[in-house]
Amino acid sequence: MAPRRATTTSKLSQRGSRAQARQREIIDAAAAVFSEKGYHGSSTRDIADRVGMQQGSLYYHFPSKDAALAEVCRVGVEGFVAGLETIIADEQPAEAKIRAAFANHLKGLHDRRDYIRTFLFSRHNLPRDLRQEISRLSRLYESRLEALLLSLQADGAVRNDLDCRLAVLGFLGMCNAAAASHRPDPKIPLDAYVESFATLFLSGVMLKS
C-alpha cells in the first residue's frame, strides 16, 4: 500500500548495488522492529528473523545495533527537509504554503512511518556522537519551518504576536501525534488529516467573531 522505503544514500557502504539492496532490506526490518517494540525491546534476533537471516550475519552489513538505529533515524528525518525546501522556494500564497508543509510532513509520516516512529521514540537511545548528528538534521528541519513562518509573518500574512518557535513545536506535535498510536486509523484518509490539521493550525478552533 505505502512505500515505506528508504530513498536516500548515506555513508554506510558504497559497495555494489546488491549489497546496498541487502542493507536496505535490513534497515527496513530494523525500522519495523524498532517502531513496534522500541530500541531496547528489540533484539538483533528480531531483526534478523524479519530479514530471514542468521543473527550474527547482520554484522556483516552493520557494525552494531546502534549504527542501525542511527541509520533508521537519519533516513526518517532526512526526507522532511528536501520537500520543505521546495515549498519554501515555490511561489504560493501563505495559506497554501502552510497547507503544503502539513501535507509534506504527514505524507512523510505515512510513507516512512516506521522510520519516523523510531526517530520519535528511540532516538534517545543513540550514543552521544550519533545522536548529535541526528539532532543536527532535525534542528535543521525545525529551523527551516520557523524560517517559513517568520517570512510569512514579515509579509503580514501571519499574526504579528505569534511566537514562531512555539508554533513550530505545535505544528510538529500535532502532526507527530498522528504517528504515536501503534496502528493508524485506516478509516481516516491522509487528506483528511492534512485538511483538518492545516485548517486548525491556520484558523484555530473558534468561530470568527
Next chain:
Amino acid sequence: MAPRRATTTSKLSQRGSRAQARQREIIDAAAAVFSEKGYHGSSTRDIADRVGMQQGSLYYHFPSKDAALAEVCRVGVEGFVAGLETIIADEQPAEAKIRAAFANHLKGLHDRRDYIRTFLFSRHNLPRDLRQEISRLSRLYESRLEALLLSLQADGAVRNDLDCRLAVLGFLGMCNAAAASHRPDPKIPLDAYVESFATLFLSGVMLKS
C-alpha cells in the same frame, strides 16, 4: 521547585502509611528512571540505587517491573481527568474553558513530568492486560476533551466544520510535544506555553481577514 509527586491512591497495598510512603518513593524513582532511559533501558538496579535499596528488596513492595510501570503510567494519566471535570462543570465562556484545559494539561505535564513522559514513551511496553487499564483511563480523558469541544460546538462557539476528534489529537499532540525534549527549556515559563498554545489553538496562525 515543582511537586512531581504522586498523589492518588491505587489498589497497590493498603498497608500502613509507612509502607505507602516507601511505595511512593519507589514509584517516584521508577518514574524518574523510566523517563530518562525508557522501560527496557532501565534496570531494577537503577531504580533500587535511586531509592538507596538493594535490587531484590524492591520485590517486597512491587510484584514486578511491569507493575511498577503500570502504576507510574496510571498516576501520570489519572491526574488529568479530575482537573478537566471541574473545568467542564464550571460556568465559563468557551474561550476561557479551552484556555483552562490547556493550563490543566500543561500544569500536569510540569508537575508529573517523569510520570507523563513514561506514559507517553513507555506505555507500549506494558503487557496487554495492564495496558488496557491504562488505555481506558487515557481514552476517558480524550473523550471528555472531545465532549467539551462538542458541547462548545453545539453552543455555536466553535466552528461547525471542526472534526473534534482530530482537534483533540491536535490539542494533545501540541501539549505533549513540550514533554518530548529530555529537559524542558527553563527560560520559557509555563504561562508562556499555555498562552501560546491556547491562542494558537483558538485563533490559528493567520491574520483575521
Next chain:
Amino acid sequence: MAPRRATTTSKLSQRGSRAQARQREIIDAAAAVFSEKGYHGSSTRDIADRVGMQQGSLYYHFPSKDAALAEVCRVGVEGFVAGLETIIADEQPAEAKIRAAFANHLKGLHDRRDYIRTFLFSRHNLPRDLRQEISRLSRLYESRLEALLLSLQADGAVRNDLDCRLAVLGFLGMCNAAAASHRPDPKIPLDAYVESFATLFLSGVMLKS
C-alpha cells in the same frame, strides 16, 4: 598435597568472611582454568562449572573476567616479595642467601603454581591499567633481587664483572622454566630443583680449574 591457595587480602570486597571464602573459591577456580587453557582459551563457563555455579552468578562476585585475571596475577606475584625481604634482612653468608632466594621462588611456584603460570602466560591479556599495577609488583620483585646481588657484589662475594640485571633475568628464567611444562615432573622433588638451580647459578657448569 600442596596448598595452592591465595593467602593475601586485596581490595576486592571487604564483605563478610562467607563472601570472602566464596571469592577465594572463585579465583582458585579461575587460576586453575587460566593456567590450563590460557585466558582467551578459558570461558567464564569453565570457571563457573569448576565452582559449581551458574555462569552469570560469577558476576555477583567479580565485575569482569579481566578483574578475575588481575586478581589471580596479583596473588601470584605478591607472595614472592615478602619472602625475599626476610632473606635480605637475615644475617647469612652470600651463598646461603642466594640458595634461600631460589628456595623462596621455587616454593612459591610449587604452592601457587596455577596463579604463577597464569601470571607468566596470561598477564599480557590484562587491559593496560590493570596490567600496570601487576607490572609494578613484578618489577618490585626484580629490583629487590637485583639489589640483593648488588649488595653481595659490593661485599666482594659475587664476581665483579657480573651484570646483575641479566643475572636476575637468568635467575627468573631458570626458575620459571620449571613452571612452563603443563604438569611438573613428580619424580623430581622440590629440593632437587632448589639444589640444582642454586648450585648452577652459584658455581656454574665448568669444573673449577
Next chain:
Amino acid sequence: MAPRRATTTSKLSQRGSRAQARQREIIDAAAAVFSEKGYHGSSTRDIADRVGMQQGSLYYHFPSKDAALAEVCRVGVEGFVAGLETIIADEQPAEAKIRAAFANHLKGLHDRRDYIRTFLFSRHNLPRDLRQEISRLSRLYESRLEALLLSLQADGAVRNDLDCRLAVLGFLGMCNAAAASHRPDPKIPLDAYVESFATLFLSGVMLKS
C-alpha cells in the same frame, strides 16, 4: 634489520613457488599476530588484514587456524637443532661449544622472535596430534643439548655432580626469558646477552675461592 623469516619447507603445499611465497607471507603474518596477542586472542581477520587479504581467502592457503599455528611453531623450533648439530660435530674446547650453543639459541630467538614466542606461549593451544609433532621436535632439541653436556661431562670438562637434565632446563629458561618480554630491550646487543648468559652458565655467580 633482522631476517625474522621462515626458511624451511614443510609438507604444506608442494605447489609452485609463487604459492609458496604467499604461504610464507601468511605464516609470517600469523607468527606476528600470535606472538603479539596469543592464539585465542588473534582472529583470522587479524592475520588476513596483515597480509592484505580477505578473511575467507586464507583458507585457500591453509586448512585451518590450528594448522597455521602448528606451522609457525614448527618453523620456530626447527631452526635450533640444525645449528646445534654443527656445534656438536665441530672440534672445539668445551667452553667454546657451550658459548656457541648460547649464541645459536639466542640468534634464533632474535631472527625468529615471533615464531618462537608463539611456540613458547601458544603451543598449548594445538590439538593433541599436532602438538605431539611439535613436542617431538622440541624434545629432540633438548636431548641433543643434554647429550652435549653429558659428553663434556664424560670428558671431564663439566662438573661431575651436575644434573644435566636440569641444566638443560636452566639453559633454556635463561635464554627464553629474554623472549618473554613483549619488546626486547634494544639497548642491549645480542652479543651482550650471549656473553653474560654463557659466562653465568659456565662459571656461576660466585667468586672463585
Next chain:
DNA sequence: TATGAATGAGTATTCATTCAT
C-alpha cells in the same frame, strides 16, 4: 522489611569456517 546470593534466560557481538561466483 530488607539483604545477599543465586538462577536461568537473554543479548549484542565475535569468529572460524564454508562456498558460490
Next chain:
DNA sequence: GATGAATGAATACTCATTCAT
C-alpha cells in the same frame, strides 16, 4: 587465487526474579 556473503556456535555480560536468613 581471491571475494563477498553467510552460517552456527560460542562468549562475556545483564537482568528480572526468587528466596533463605
